Amino acid sequence: MAVMTYRDALKSALADEMERDESVVLIGEDIGLYGGTHLITDKLIDRFGKKRVIDTPIAEGGFTGAAIGMAMNGMKPVVEMMTWNFSFLASDQIIQNAAKLRYFSGGQVSVPIVIRGPNGGGVQLSAQHTHSLEGFYGQFPGLKVVAPATPEDVKGMMLTAIRDPDPVIFMEAGALYGTKGEVPEGDATVPFGKARIAREGSDISLISYGRQVNLLLKVADQLAKEQDVQAEVIDLRSIRPFDSETIIESVKKTNRAVVVQEQWRWFSVASEVAAIIQEHAFDYLDAPVERVSGAEVPAPYARNLEIAAFPGVSQVIEAANRALYRKG
Amino acid sequence: MPMMIMPKMGDGMEEGTLLKWLKAEGDEVSQGDAIAEIETDKVSLEIEATESGTLARLLVGEGDVVPIGQPIAQIGADDGSVTASATGDAAATTALADTGADAEPTGQTVVNLKSDAEASEPAGAGASTATSVAPAATEAPVPTGGSGNGRFRASPLVKRLASEHGIDLTQIDGSGPGGRIVKDDVMPFVTGGQKQQPRAAQPEPTPVAAQATPAAPAAEAAPKIATSSQVSAPARHVGRPEPVLRDLPRIRRVTGRRMAESKQTVPHFYVTAEIAMDAAAAFRSEVNAQVPEGGARVSFNDMIVKAAALALPQHRDLNASFEDGELYDHVNIDINIAVALDGGLIAPFIADADQKSLGAVSRASKDLIGRAKNGGLKPEEYQGGTFTISNLGMLDVDEFIAVINPPQAAILAVGAIVRTPVVSGNEIVIGQRMKLTVAADHRAVDGAEVARFLQTVRGYLERPMTLALG
Known part of the structure; x- marks a missing residue:
């Protein structure tokens, strides 16, 4: 086990896989000479050369389309979106081509591409640079969507993503690049479609993914300390495929659930989780499933408004208390 | 958005049953419009809209028991925002954005669920069809228990536990919103700590x-x-x-509880006296002959109420309450009259009956009885009172004993006036006789005093002109 940052864990997954498989190439804006806006690909161009670490013009639709073509021809490109906000320009390529070519070709062509970059907000980048798009991409059959929260998972899931035969939307928690954690040595892949129990508990299930998992751990500590409530924290990790089983098992045990997400409430991951719980664990529910989501506004720039617009400890505690029928 | 709550309609009220919605979701209401009928311990009432606007949401179902202060409905301003968010159309987002970070969308999102199994298939691993997933079969079909009281009576978990452990949910008070029975309420019965x-x-x-x-x-x-x-x-x-389980009306439940408590905790004793009603009958005929066509006629009961009201100030022990180990004397004479309703009993009172003329007592009595039967009594008209009269005379009952209406010290039960042979001097003649039985709380009053009270009442009824003088 080595302790490393989320950023270094991610970089080591890319480097290991490039070492292991020559068909793996990186492509994106400023990822080569500049080392990447978030330094995820720092110095990889020195190690693997500019044929495998490809700097592109500012043209997301163009380079994503190019990468899809490379993938159709046997390469395994890993595309960097400087942030997922810019993927709207490439979304036609992602949704209309990457997600559908396997179906269109009757299985003759696959698109083993990984599109990665930071997702979400919370760092004062304002409305156009603060989208959380996991629900959006999670809508499309043909795409896989993951959102790891820890250094261990970001490495293990990147290894899995690159080896996957289909397009993977890899949503990094931008706010967590500098956070540290233990990462197993070697080829420790983490499978898709398997949620992680970040903390065991018996009284209420707190469910999220990405950076909100850390928020939930904080909430769970506070609930334990102040109210003697043992919360179980579930990190979904994988949005599509989705691990219903872990959630249902947890809710059957705790009888209550709060789903937390940074994205907007309507038509969201939390909506889906709530629906799955009521379908499969209805007779175990003691209270309606609570959702805590981003405010239904374009993300504000002002710090005080930004804090108010995203889930925080107090909102989650309030939701938990409602589900527990406590005054708090 | 303004919330309407279950109002507190009287001191003793802790919860009310929402009997019936008089308006539906989406209806326009004006302040003061009756929107629902509720039933409290003893009476049903209409409650009025506190605001004008669209009745956006009804938060409780008919038959639900709702603690006071709990929201029962939401009234939206007349700006259309409610309708927009409730239907989840595109305008909803705008409406919600306006309300800021704490916006609670009121619409229910209906999502056609894509099976997770399908979602987890690699793309192209087979034809996946966009069908909705069938909800997991529930392991045990759950009867609604005895509750049947509405949608929010118990959480799904509680219904399942009740079915598995044979718990009768009608016996449990819910602590959740709208009286919902939640896990904490039933766990004592599940874990065996308590036997139901x-x-x-x-x-x-x-x-x-x-x-x-x-x-x-x-x-x-x-x-x-x-x-x-x-x-x-x-x-x-x-x-x-098989006997058929009957849905117990709230008023019956409350009457039952109060009567059981009375009979179990109050040391009752009974004193009966027979009153000659010949003069009273003649007096009544004479008085009613003066009443214009269609006017309110004085009943025997009115005369008995008035006689008791005049007698009570002379026998204070019967106009008292024994509560929490203390004896309270009432300075006012408020006479409750027991009224039989379809679902139970109610006893509104005639305030200051000793101060009112016989005619005023008669009019007040008719008004209260009429409204009691329509469910139109206000709580302050039946919560309280100092002495109760229950009359079954019109049903050809010779005599009966009544259960004290707590915390009062006594209740007077009135039988029918019967024509019967009586000894007058040395002859047997036909007389009209009526039996009065007082049930009294022995902690507050003794037998001799009750007997003297009956003597006083007899005095008024046998010399009925005195009723007009009092």
Whole structure:
């Protein structure tokens, strides 16, 4: 086990896989000479050369389309979106081509591409640079969507993503690049479609993914300390495929659930989780499933408004208390 | 958005039953419009809209028992925002954005669920179809229990636990919103810490009896807590029709509780006297002959109320309450009259009956009885009172004893006026006689005082002109 940052864990997954498989190439804006806006690909161009670490013009639709073509021809490109906000320009390529070519070709062509970059907000980048798009991409059959929260998972899931035969939307928690954690040595892949129990508990299930998992751990500590409530924290990790089983098992045990997400409430991951719980664990529910989501506004720039617009400890505690029928 | 709550309609009120919605979701209401009928401990009332606007959401169902202060409906301003968000159309987002970070969308999102199994298939691993997933089959079909009281009566978990452990949910008070029974409310029964006492736990019919061996009498079977299959109904004879579980109206429940409490905790004693009503009958005929066509006629009951009201200030012990170990004297004379309703009993009172003329007593009495039967009494008209009169005379009852209406010290039960042979001097003549029985709380009053009270009442009724003087 080595302790490393989320950023270094991610970089080591890319480097290991490039070492292991020559068909793996990186492509994106400023990822080569500049080392990447978030330094995820720092110095990889020195190690693997500019044929495998490809700097592109500012043209997301163009380079994503190019990468899809490379993938159709046997390469395994890993595309960097400087942030997922810019993927709207490439979304036609992602949704209309990457997600559908396997179906269109009757299985003759696959698109083993990984599109990665930071997702979400919370760092004062304002409305156009603060989208959380996991629900959006999670809508499309043909795409896989993951959102790891820890250094261990970001490495293990990147290894899995690159080896996957289909397009993977890899949503990094931008706010967590500098956070540290233990990462197993070697080829420790983490499978898709398997949620992680970040903390065991018996009284209420707190469910999220990405950076909100850390928020939930904080909430769970506070609930334990102040109210003697043992919360179980579930990190979904994988949005599509989705691990219903872990959630249902947890809710059957705790009888209550709060789903937390940074994205907007309507038509969201939390909506889906709530629906799955009521379908499969209805007779175990003691209270309606609570959702805590981003405010239904374009993300504000002002710090005080930004804090108010995203889930925080107090909102989650309030939701938990409602589900527990406590005054708090 | 303004919320309407279950109002507190009287001191003793802790919850009310929402009987009936008079308006539907989406209806326009003006401030003051009656929107719902509610039933409190003793009466049903209409409650009025506190605001004008669209009735956006009804938060409780008909039949739900709602604690006071709990929201029952949401009224939206007339700006259309409610409708927009409720239907989840595109305008909803705008409407919500306006309300800021704490916006609670009111619409229910209906998502056609894509099966997770399909989602987890690699793309192209097979034809996946966009069908909705069938909800997991529930393991045990859950009867609605005895509750049947509406949608929010118990959480799904509670209904399942009730079914598995044979818990009768009608016996449990819910602590959740709208009286919802939640996990904490039933866990004591599930974990076995508490045994539920079914309403009518009886010895199980023993199989021995069925085998016709009279040597083993059924009565020896130890009483058992009823099992789930029979929890809500008494044990019964094999081969006879099943009794039908009746939905207990709230008023019946409350009457039952109060009467049981009275009979179990108040040391009742009874004193009966026979009153000659010949003069009273003549007086009444004379008075009513003066009443214009269609006017309110004085009843015998009005005369008895007035007689009691005049007698009580002279016998204060009967106009008292024994509460929490203390005896309270009432300075006012407020006479409750028991009124039989379809679902139970209610006893509104005539305030200061001793101060009112016989005519005023008569008019107040008719008004209260009329409104009691329509459910139109206000709580302050039946919560309180200092002495109760219950009259079954019109139903040809010779005499009866009534249960004290707590915390009052006494109740007067009135029988029919009957024509009967009586001794007058040395002759037997036909007289009109009526039996009055007082049930009194022995902690507040003794037998001799009750007898003297009856003598005083007799004095007024046998010399009825005195009723007009008082």
